[in-house]
Amino acid sequence: MRVGVVGAGYVGLVAAAGLALGGHQTVIAEANPSRLARLRERRAPFLEPGLDEWLRRAGERLSVVSSVREMGPRDAIMIAVGTPSGVSGQGDLTQVRQAVEEVVRTAAPGTVIVMKSTVPPGTGRELVRQYVAPARRGLAYVSNPEFLREGKALHDWLHPDRIVVGAEEAWAAERVAELYRGIDAPVLRTDITSAEMIKYAANALLATKISFINEIANLCELVGAHIDDVATGVGMDPRLGPHFLQAGIGYGGSCFPKDTRALYFTAAVNGYAFELLRAVIEVNRRQRIRVVHRLNTLLGGLAERSVAVLGLAFKPGTDDTRESPGLEIARTLAGYGAKVQVYDPAAVLPDSGGPPGSPVVLSPGLVRVASLEDAVRSAQAVVVATEWPEFVEADWERLYRLMAAPRVVFDGRNCLDAARLAAMGFRYVGVGRRV
Ligand code: UGA
Secondary structure, eight states: OOOEEEEOHHHHHHHHHHHHHOOEEEEEEEHHHHHHHHHHOOOOOSSSSTTHHHHHHHHGEEESSSSSGEEEEEEEEEEEOOOBTTTTBBBBHHHHHHHHHHHHHHHTTEEEEEEEEETTHHHHHHHHHIIIHOSSSSSSEEEEEOOOTTTTTTHHHHHHHHHEEEEEHHHHHHHHHHHHTTTOEEEEEEEEHHHHHEEEEEEEHHHHHHHHHHHHHHHHHTTOHHHHHHHHHHHTTTTTTTTTTTOOOOOOSSHHHHHHHHHHHHHEEEEEOOHHHHHHHHHHHHHHHHHHHHHHHHHOSTTTOOEEEEESSTTTTTOTTTTHHHHHHHHHHHHHTOEEEEEEESSSBBTTTTTTTSOEETTTTEEEEHHHHHHHOSEEEEEOSSSSSSHHHHHHHHHHSSTTTTTTTEETTSSSOOOHHHHHEEEESSSOOOO
């Protein structure tokens, strides 16, 4: 098939490369000039393991243009543009609207518009009413949400748990299912609004599991239980499952924070107060504040204290710092007067390019350094905010010698060997862990 993809973010670019490798003639439209330049060199504009290789292998079957107009006739056009949070937490659909409007204006009759961007339930129906139906060009609109994870995007593209196709017309649904020929996954056919809701419900439920286990971990601290064993025991029940029960400083990233807020907002504008989701969001916010509170107590104040924050990417295997717990904790500590040194092996910060080769002052009291050693040197406390292998496998005896008393290690991801660190003399603090 001839496929177009609008937007070369995580979802768009992985989809475009995957579709091209799946045998479709694919063209991707990206308006951002620096992203476009990278793509023309067959390099992904962000870190995603294996994606550069996919882009090269896609060869002639994947071409790059700067606008929808240049795509030429397509059987299906996927929209995968950004949907950032608006001021009240609602999804900002400006880019989605622009893309749909442009596709409707320029696409050949019979093109299927495939919505990959995460849009709040009810949006598709509204877009059809506003743009697609009035055009009277035989265009169809299909909701086809994406469930891939950053850092594991290629695996998730090839082995999805399900392919959700929300459509009103059978022919359009069949065409979208055909895009995934060769991928072995069940296809769930439904209507547009239900498909949109599946995406939000899935992310909200995953976020709920995380906030729930974080509350259990907090309670473990109070009653003297051990969250690692508790989560293992809970997860052994197949009805609950072992996944997303890793306690810590909470979820970040471009999806869970934004999508939980947007679903809460969607409920609110429909006259429904989604109290459980409000609590999930609040617990996640509080998990980050708890770190600051604990350090404040353990260090006898924060002003002039020297703290290292390890990990700015919202999780390992990505350079993405959107809604990063580590970055927020570092900023908060610096705001209270602490001298904060942050280190991350890959994180890209919006204004400072990639990982630095020399120290970069991010804001007063907040310095990004170029190595783990530089971050912990003279630090009285270390916060592990992302479970990068470099931190888990570090020579902590050496780090102990570089640090200054009282040598607190706040393991915000419960990823270190608590007993070993405590035996070395660190003041080890995990989330819901007994030492
Ligand atoms: C998430 C979903 O897992 C994907 O299915 C979905 O497609 C994607 O959002 C999206 O909507 O685009 P992603 O944000 O890449 O994927 O990352 P996850 O691996 O789900 O992790 C999200 C956050 O939760 C991370 O900060 C991670 O550290 C945290 N987390 C995860 C926990 O704190 N505990 C856990 O047990 C699991």
